[in-house]
Amino acid sequence: MSDEHTNSALPDGIRPGRDLPQTPHELPIDRAKVDALLERVRHGERVDLLDELLAVVDWRGAFAADDGATLDLEQIARLIAYYREKFADIGTIYLADLLSTEFMTEQRAQGSIVFSPRLLELGRTEPELWTEIRTFFRRKEFATAMLVLAHEPHEEDETPS
DSSP: OOHHHHHHTSOTTEEESSSOOOSGGGSOBOHHHHHHHHHHHHTTOOOOHHHHHHHTBOHHHHEEETTSOOOOHHHHHHHHHHHHHHTTTOOHHHHHHHHHHHHHHHHHHHTSSOOOHHHHHHHHHOHHHHHHHHHHHHHHHHHHHHHHHHOOOOGGGGSOO
């Protein structure tokens, strides 16, 4: 799909500030809002992850009105509706993984999680090894997600014992 066609799918009066985000991973996330989301979840709040993802996006940072002006609330609401429909079929595990990655990134930025000098050195001196480790864990997480999504309990498993 061409960028021109993709961009024309945006609500009227809105243009992307850069290439139009095509996946949730490409949306600009306000990680402080993700921290607040995790705090709410820790306190037992139940959430819809797609709604929460859309709530933590920095809409004004990624989009502008056609005239270059900052988006107003109505335009942001139209963008949220557009992306809610666009991402409606994306699975819970993908959304949870994306939000948890943003959370961990923010924890590291705040200094709550500190990588050892040895681990940081590995990333600098052996980028291929660092990539290999990251690829391993991404594939593992993806396999876990596939298995969870494929899980279909037997009827007898659903009744309490």
